Structure formats: C-alpha cells, structure tokens
Amino acid sequence: MIRTLPLAALIALAAAPHAFAQTATVTQPIPADGTVLDINAEGSSTRVPDLALIQAGVVTTAASAGEAMQQNAARMAAVLAALRKAGIAERDLQTSAVNLAPQYRYQENKPPVITGYQASNQLSVRFRDVARSGTILDALVAQGANNISGPNLTLADEQGALDEARRDAIAKARARATLYAQAAGLKVDRILMISETGSTPIVQPMPMLMRAKGMMAEADTAIIPGEQKLTASVSVRFLLK
CATH class of the missing domain: 3.30.110.170 (Protein of unknown function (DUF541), domain 1)
Known part of the structure; x- marks a missing residue:
C-alpha cells in the first residue's frame, strides 16, 4: 500500500539537503x-599616530543647580567656540557626558547638608593634526576647560x-x-x-x-x-x- 506523506513532511524533506549543504564542513x-x-x-x-582622541570638559560649582548649569553652559560655549575657531570639524566634536550632582557637608551624628551643586560637561574631541593638539588644548584651558584627559593616540x-x-x-x-x-x-x-x-x-x-x-x-x-x-x-x- 502506498502511503502519501503530509505536505509539511514533503517540504521538510525537500529543504533538508539545502540545509545540510549550508552546515556541513568540507575538509x-x-x-x-x-x-x-x-x-x-x-x-x-x-x-x-595621526589621530588624537582627548576628553575636554568644564566643571563648575554654584549654590543652586540652575546657577551651576548656567555657568557651565557659558564656559562650555566658549570652549566650543575656541575649538571651532581652531578648525576642528563638527564631526570631530561629540558630547560624552553631562552631569549635575549636589555637594554635601558631612558632620558626625548629623544628616548631610547640601552646600551647593556641581555641573560638568565632557566633550570628546578628535584632533587630526596631532602636532597642533597641544597648542589647542592650551587655548581651551584659557577659555575655561578645567577637566582634560588623554590623549588616546591612534590611526585614521x-x-x-x-x-x-x-x-x-x-x-x-x-x-x-x-x-x-x-x-x-x-x-x-x-x-x-x-x-x-x-x-x-x-x-x-x-x-x-x-x-x-x-x-x-x-x-x-x-x-x-x-x-x-x-x-x-x-x-x-x-x-x-
């Protein structure tokens, strides 16, 4: 007696050789x-190395959160203006972190007291002219950058x-x-x-x-x-x- 396989089984048998061909390892x-x-x-x-990756940022403190952020934004605007004036392209500038945190005073057997707020804005900068990067960093410090780390030197x-x-x-x-x-x-x-x-x-x-x-x-x-x-x-x- 001839038995007819279900359609799903026929499809599975037809696909099996192709699947085996994809997974089999030929030695x-x-x-x-x-x-x-x-x-x-x-x-x-x-x-x-012809590419320098540097973190340049601004850290500010003030009595209120809003004042700390305003001061930080103003100083970061000056830093960005200095970078653009030095010829750093927009594609080589990227904000990497923005933080705002309260500052506390701790005393024994007393709850901590908020004394102010610290705001920080960190910028990742790619310098494609490594020889000029030191001079540009000095200009950034003059414009208010006070948190600089790096460089990580790599290849374009x-x-x-x-x-x-x-x-x-x-x-x-x-x-x-x-x-x-x-x-x-x-x-x-x-x-x-x-x-x-x-x-x-x-x-x-x-x-x-x-x-x-x-x-x-x-x-x-x-x-x-x-x-x-x-x-x-x-x-x-x-x-x-």
Missing part, C-alpha cells in the same frame, strides 16, 4: 604525492596598516616554508590553506600630556606621538614536492 583532502607543511607567522607594520587608517601587517605575515610564512623545503630537498608547490589567527594594534604606553606651564614659564603643552605597532598572525598550509 580538503591532503594530496598523496606531496608533503604538507603548516607554518604560523606574525607580520607587523609601524605607523606614527588603521585597516590599511593592518593589511600591511597581513602581507608581511604571508611573506614571512612563505619565506619560512621555502627554507624548510630547501632543507628537505623539496620545493614549495602551492598553498593549500590560509587562516588568520589574529590581528590587532599593540597599544603603546600613553604619551604624557605635560602641562608644562605649571612647571616652567612660557612653555606649551607637548604631545609626543611616538609610534604604534600593529600585528597580524596567520596560519598557512603549504604543499611541498
């Missing part, structure tokens, strides 16, 4: 007429530098494979597989943001970019014959 067979060599190699590239084209490190890693892997092949009396025939095992910038110690005016008269803030190293690691399988 490439190792050629029988050659020798397989696996190489792990790390490549690197070095760049001078980090992917381009990582790609150079990847090419360096492949070149090193091929050179090492050639060395092993020659030592074994063989030649590198071709690459069977390449996989990237990691790529990352190596974070260098943060350069010192020196407020030298506090230590030496008529000196400017100096930001030293140094160099940033980026690495890429690859695993390459070669066929030797």
Whole structure:
C-alpha cells in the first residue's frame, strides 16, 4: 500500500539537503604525492599616530543647580567656540557626558547638608593634526576647560596598516616554508590553506600630556606621538614536492 506523506513532511524533506549543504564542513583532502607543511607567522607594520582622541570638559560649582548649569553652559560655549575657531570639524566634536550632582557637608551624628551643586560637561574631541593638539588644548584651558584627559593616540587608517601587517605575515610564512623545503630537498608547490589567527594594534604606553606651564614659564603643552605597532598572525598550509 502506498502511503502519501503530509505536505509539511514533503517540504521538510525537500529543504533538508539545502540545509545540510549550508552546515556541513568540507575538509580538503591532503594530496598523496606531496608533503604538507603548516607554518604560523606574525607580520607587523609601524605607523606614527595621526589621530588624537582627548576628553575636554568644564566643571563648575554654584549654590543652586540652575546657577551651576548656567555657568557651565557659558564656559562650555566658549570652549566650543575656541575649538571651532581652531578648525576642528563638527564631526570631530561629540558630547560624552553631562552631569549635575549636589555637594554635601558631612558632620558626625548629623544628616548631610547640601552646600551647593556641581555641573560638568565632557566633550570628546578628535584632533587630526596631532602636532597642533597641544597648542589647542592650551587655548581651551584659557577659555575655561578645567577637566582634560588623554590623549588616546591612534590611526585614521588603521585597516590599511593592518593589511600591511597581513602581507608581511604571508611573506614571512612563505619565506619560512621555502627554507624548510630547501632543507628537505623539496620545493614549495602551492598553498593549500590560509587562516588568520589574529590581528590587532599593540597599544603603546600613553604619551604624557605635560602641562608644562605649571612647571616652567612660557612653555606649551607637548604631545609626543611616538609610534604604534600593529600585528597580524596567520596560519598557512603549504604543499611541498
């Protein structure tokens, strides 16, 4: 007797081969007429950071919350005007935090008493001309910025530098494979597989943001970019014959 399957079952059977094809892992067979060599190699590239990320903000205190916020807004407006005058584009300015908090006086065996309010406005600034960032920071301090941290130095084209490190890693892997092949009396025939095992910038110690005016008269803030190293690691399988 021939039994007819339900429509849902027929659909499931029809879709099953496609689903299996998507999830199945194909293992490439190792050629029988050659020798397989696996190489792990790390490549690197070095760049001078060309982007400085700095937090610049204003902190104000006053007797009332409204007064603290008004004073803060006025000083932050001056800071923003100085940044725009220095040529910082709008896309490189971003408010990162605005806070208002009461200030307390604590006494033993007594409840805390509010003595005033503190307002803060923090701005994330990207300097695309690292050499000028110290001078601009000095101008910000003159306009009322009193909460500055950073810089975090990075690269505008980090992917381009990582790609150079990847090419360096492949070149090193091929050179090492050639060395092993020659030592074994063989030649590198071709690459069977390449996989990237990691790529990352190596974070260098943060350069010192020196407020030298506090230590030496008529000196400017100096930001030293140094160099940033980026690495890429690859695993390459070669066929030797």
